[in-house]
Amino acid sequence: MNKFSYTDMLAYLGISSAHPGGFMLTKSILDNEKIERNSQILDIGCGTGRTSAFLAKKYKCNVTAIDCHPTMITKAQKRFKRENLKVKLINGTAEKLPFKKETFDFIIAESVIAFTNLDLSLKEISNKLKHKGKFISIELVSEDVLTDNEKEEIKKLYGLKNILSATEWKKKLTNHDFSSVVVEEDNNETDQNIASEKHDPSEHLNPELFQIFESHAKLIQKYKGRLGYRIFKCTK
Template sequence: MNDQKYLDFLAKLGISSAHPGGFPLTKALLDSIKPNAAEHVLDVGCGTGETSVYLAKHFKCNVVAVDKHPAMIEHAKKRAAWEQAPITLLQADVEHLPLSSEMFDKVIAESVTVFTNIEQTLQEYYRVLKPKGCLLDIEMTSDYKLRPEEIAEIKRVYGVHNVLTTEEWVEQLQQTGFKEVKVYNGLDFLQSMTELPSVPAIELSQGFDAEAFEIWLEHIKTMEKYQALNYRIYMARS
């Protein structure tokens, strides 16, 4: 499986809020960091644009949304047009953001960083954030240190660059320069969710095929095999 195959699968399905916890968790998290109309917010790996549109319409903030996958950008353009949401969409690599330094008050990443060179991407988040800016990042996290052969299998299935524990994620963030690093799980925000997590919405793209179902089955088998695979929410200040 090539590095992009799992991400290509998500793009073919046009899945909204594929990250753990889904859009109900996203809304609870955004309510906790309270973006405002004067702020500039970057949504990296924006996917179909669900979070970006919500930010623009609900919080009235200035939103730039970035995704590397052209199919996701097309989904996001259609959503933004339908919702009449004033967001700026860019097809770009989060490891090399075509954006000025100290441009954003907040950076939102939902199951994105783990699919990249983590060290490089965190440096880019830090670079584009204003001093004392806020990073909100939901990422795959292992409950304990996995063996090298286990990490290799998970990397093969998802195309991720590494599988980190909570402690390793915090260390990476702190080494980048982030401060006040806080770690949460979805249960910490369960009471503030206005709705329970649900099955992500799907908007099929042309070219969806049987191979995509095979990838989905492999994903299910991997999650069943590796019970240590979980997710954490990381909040930090630049």
């Protein structure tokens, strides 16, 4: 049994934008949203805090970041302090968001929700969004029918709880009180290379972490064309 998980690998290597499409997609999505200084934004599964920091710097808005991995939280704290940003950082999960009802104008989750109990997370997200607020998520999707063994291989490596098609994702989102669910493809899609992203590695890295990274690279090649991703924009 592996000592470390895929999420551990991202945390200890300090990979800041491991989600499909990377940070370029993040910026492209946010540039198309009407984010104002008084906007309240929640970044679920903030990781090392790159997206939260970008939001705080560019839009000067109110940003709350949440994650449950201690190493991610430590590195996000370091980033916010280094960049002198007033981002509220909380230890928590998508399944139990510690906020009042209708708190946020935007909730963002970049390759996070598939790792959670979908029904619990989506119920919480819908509850914490203001009326006409928007939930933006980037998620892995199956582009082809996968066998049970193939799904288990993918789930085992990443620790995923869900592997859904784009249609299945839309149906699930529509069932959680969103008045509108728009599914978009990344028009500038490129092969993601998380090795090219900025890193903040921990000291004394265990060799097993690099083995997980190699397994990830091999799996991406194995399922090329059969796994993809979509951008989901959901309005309450």
